[in-house]
Amino acid sequence: MTRTAESDASLVVAQGTFDLLHPGHVHYLEHAASMGDRLVVIIARPTNVDHKEAPICSAEQRRELIGALEVVDEAILGDREDIFRPIEELEPDVIALGHDQHHDPAAIEAELAARGVTCRVERAPGRTPQYDDELLSTRLIIERILKRRG
Numbered sequence: 001m002t003r004t005a006e007s008d009a010s011l012v013v014a015q016g017t018f019d020l021l022h023p024g025h026v027h028y029l030e031h032a033a034s035m036g037d038r039l040v041v042i043i044a045r046p047t048n049v050d051h052k053e054a055p056i057c058s059a060e061q062r063r064e065l066i067g068a069l070e071v072v073d074e075a076i077l078g079d080r081e082d083i084f085r086p087i088e089e090l091e092p093d094v095i096a097l098g099h100d101q102h103h104d105p106a107a108i109e110a111e112l113a114a115r116g117v118t119c120r121v122e123r124a125p126g127r128t129p130q131y132d133d134e135l136l137s138t139r140l141i142i143e144r145i146l147k148r149r150g
Contacts, residue, residue, distance in 0.1 A: 009037030013092040015078065016101065017044045017138075018062045019055040024136035026069065027127040032096035033071040035122060041066050041075045042086050048078055051102050056142075084111060092119050099126035 014032040018025055018041075033039040043063040046054050055062065059077050067075035079085040087095065097103055105121040112119060127136060135141050 010035075010093040011090060012036035012039050012094045012096055013042060013087060013090055014039060014096045014098075015042040015044065015083075016098055017049050017052075017055055018066050019057055020138045020141050021062075021065050022136060022138065022141060023130075023134065024127055025066075026071075027136075028096075028098045028124050029066070029069060030071050031124040035094045035096055038073045039071060040090055040092070041072050042078045043075060044083075045078050045080050047080055048083055052139075084115060084117075087112065087119075088115055088117055091117060095119055095121045097121060097123045099124055 012032050012035045014029055016025070016028070029039065029041065032041075043059055043066060044055075045059050049055060057065075063075045063077055066072055076086060095108065097105060097108075101123075105123065108121050109119075129136060135144065
């Protein structure tokens with residue numbers, strides 16, 4: 001997707017696994033949306049999730065759920081082989097990272113600069129639980145399910 005005159009508004013890209021959607025994901029995407037005029041979210045393919053357990057839900061299901069959120073203008077699936085390819089195609093102004101994502105902002109900026117893409121990389125703040133039993137982590141949701149039903 002190449003930017004056109006009608007899409008000259010600032011573009012923000014967020015990315016993640018978004019398995020078992022929870023309020024922490026919504027908080028991250030709301031903050032990402034506030035960084036620009038348009039938010040595109042890249043959903044990680046299972047083959048690209050190597051820093052934690054593989055997602056439970058399919059990539060397409062996760063894309064559909066994220067795309068249904070009001071703050072998200074478009075949700076797309078990531079590239080199977082090159083996680084930077086969609087960013088090259090989108091040419092965002094900002095890449096928004098989640099507060100706990102393992103990515104190094106400086107390394108991302110360096111890789112994109114080597115590919116001719118200039119954009120800011122900003123980290124969204126975390127969210128504290130709003131009530132006692134609120135879960136803001138897919139891992140914690142899974143642990144609770146296993147404890148109660150496993």
